[in-house]
Amino acid sequence: MxxxxxxxxxxxxxxxxxxxxxxxxxxxxxxxxxxxxxxxxxxxxxxxxxxxxxxxxxxxxxxxxxxxxxxxxxxxxxxxxxxxxxxxxxxxxxxxxxxxxxxxxxxxxxxxxxxxxxxxxxxxxxxxxxxxxxxxxxxxxxxxxxxxxxxxxxxxxxxxxxxxxxxxxxxxxxxxxxxxxxxxxxxxxxxxxxxxxxxxxxxxxxxxxxxxxxxxxxxxxxxxxxxxxxxxxFITRFEAPFLRERVFHFSADSIAKLKAKANSECSTTKISSFQSLSALVWRCITRARSLRYDQRTSCKLAANNRSRMESLPEEYFGNSIHVVSAETTTGELLENGLGWAAWKLHLTVANHNETVVLQFLKEWLQSPLIYELGRFSDPYCVYMGSSPRFNVYGNEFGMGKAVAARSGYANKFDGKVTSYPGREGGGSIDLEVCLSPDNMSMLESDEEFMNATSIGIIPDVQYQI
Incomplete structure (x- = not known):
């Protein structure tokens, strides 16, 4: 532009x-x-x-x-x-x-x-x-x-x-x-x-x-x-490659269908809406990348430790996040259904508890680990950041409800996905997806993914307030 x-x-x-x-x-x-x-x-x-x-x-x-x-x-x-x-x-x-x-x-x-x-x-x-x-x-x-x-x-x-x-x-x-x-x-x-x-x-x-x-x-x-x-x-500076960024909207109805499908395939009711959506994204981005079937791939999620530790209330100001990861081969991920991938993510999240957090901190203190952004930019990984639970559209500054949420250059790489609540609320979710131009084109041609999205372009009616 x-x-x-x-x-x-x-x-x-x-x-x-x-x-x-x-x-x-x-x-x-x-x-x-x-x-x-x-x-x-x-x-x-x-x-x-x-x-x-x-x-x-x-x-x-x-x-x-x-x-x-x-x-x-x-x-x-x-x-x-x-x-x-x-x-x-x-x-x-x-x-x-x-x-x-x-x-x-x-x-x-x-x-x-x-x-x-x-x-x-x-x-x-x-x-x-x-x-x-x-x-x-x-x-x-x-x-x-x-x-x-x-x-x-x-x-x-x-x-x-x-x-x-x-x-x-x-x-x-x-x-x-x-x-x-x-x-x-x-x-x-x-x-x-x-x-x-x-x-x-x-x-x-x-x-x-x-x-x-x-x-x-x-x-x-x-x-x-x-x-x-x-x-x-211990300080390195990561320079992101040229990326395409696009916000995909998922209506509450679309996400409810994904959740129902994932749970039905696994004969359970435990898989959450976000785990179902993350499984869809993991599968479709992996398919868009055209990876070998024996290639290892992972889906990482940023987990908030506050809800998992008795001593950390929601009001704690600081960092308290942990990256949890589900891994498999490309072949297994694509040959099995949405529910299979969503269940792997569910188990990964469910197994993240206070004992795991304290063990991680004990090991960290013995050998301090400093995150490098380049380490997250694994070409075979999908990283789900932020949360659709954050109160994004409740913020007003005398101009009514915001028409859109957007981010800057920071912490982006091929496979980074940032989640926001949808503007209309009700359980809808917006995903800001960052991919290389070729991978983005393939994702936009992926029938399973695009059928789940509600709109590709935000119509005028959404910002004419």
Whole structure:
């Protein structure tokens, strides 16, 4: 798509509002946090339509930006680690490398106002997601370790001809997807409460009482010393190959049929909707890749540990995710039905419990494992990231419900699939699929896959609000 470049108009830094006396502290990173240091920032954002009756564009934008910044400051007082910076301490003899968060000694979160002369239709009408979306986020190609010189949180508000895109780049060593959307949901809640002037601003409450005390295994005393002298020993930078990105929509009815089919084939009722959908994606992408029948292939899922550990409530702020994997040969995967693949995924998820998590952490502390993005870009793997359970479309900033959710460049490779709830809710799911151009063409020709999708192109009616 031939589009003009995004113009950065202004930027500033936003600090936590002083009404909430958060502790002046150093926040130590857990094994889950440290493992994320070479990964990219989380980059997710929401596209909104400008009000249809808008008369004064300049006043609208000035008013919106001021309210976004003020509500962001109030939100950061609850999520104060995001306004800090990473702090690194290292020694040569013996080799030691520690990373922590200084929650106060920084400029705060970055806030950028930018503009681009395109319409919502220009962005959503193409079958494949235009790469211009990558320009709607700060920290392009930055890895989490860069957080010692870059803000841990950066918000970019990009004004379009008829819309607004709010893109958030958050350091993945500080927060996972659950924490990310808890932040976004809280920001939206505070924005709406502030706009509606419901009492003094310092009385704005949130339904979420965050837990900031980082969780460590019993036999671990922070800070964690890594056996390195320099970050070059464990920080690598991954450059993604040229990818096609496309959002496929699955209606609640379509997903219900997939779930019924998978369970029926296995004479069970235990296979979930998402496991059924993941099995479909695994089978169809593997077929699109035209792999040898003896080639090993895997489907990896990001599992939230909070629901599996008694000591970790949903309000825990930080990272608590684990990658679980189901593996087989291409031949077995394609010769057996949807239910066979879905049951393998079900068993993989069901077997992931607190005992497994604690054993992983025990082994990690003996031999620290730092994730490398290149290791995830296995040409025979399908990686299901994010979750359709996140509250994505409940976020409003005075412009009604978002018309679409999109992501940036970060953490993408051939076979990466990001899931979102469908805009209409009700159990519908959107999948953002990243594949090489050839593999994407083959997937788009796959009858089993395309028959399960509801629409290929989002019609005008969905964004004319």
């Amino acid at each position: 031939g589009t003009p470049a995004v113009r950065r108009i202004s930027e500033c830094f936003v600090k936590p509002h002083p009404y909430n006396n958060f502790p002046n502290q150093i926040c130590n990173l857990t094994p889950w946090d440290i493992a994320m240091l070479p990964m990219h920032y989380i980059q997710k954002g929401l596209l909104f339509s400008k009000p249809a009756t808008l008369v004064d564009q300049q006043y609208f934008m000035e008013n919106l930006l001021e309210k976004l910044k003020h509500s962001l400051s109030l939100t950061l007082s609850h999520f104060y680690p995001l306004s800090g910076r990473l702090v690194i301490h290292k020694t040569q003899h013996p080799p030691s490398y520690t990373v922590s968060v200084d929650c106060n000694n920084s400029d705060g979160a970055r806030f950028i106002y930018a503009a681009l002369d395109v319409t919502i239709s220009d962005l959503l009408s193409p079958v494949h997601t235009p790469s211009i979306f990558h320009s709607f986020f700060d920290h392009h190609k930055a890895v989490n370790h860069d957080g010692h010189t870059m803000p841990l949180l950066s918000i970019q508000v990009t004004e379009l001809v008829d819309g607004i895109f709010i893109g958030c780049s958050m350091n993945h060593a500080i927060a996972d997807g659950t924490s990310y959307w808890n932040f976004f949901n809280t920001w939206s809640h505070i924005f709406q409460a502030h706009v509606q002037a419901q009492g003094p601003e310092y009385e704005v409450s949130t339904s979420l009482q965050l837990i900031h005390n980082r969780w460590f295994p019993n036999d671990c005393s922070p800070p964690i010393n890594l056996p390195f002298k320099h970050h070059d020993e």
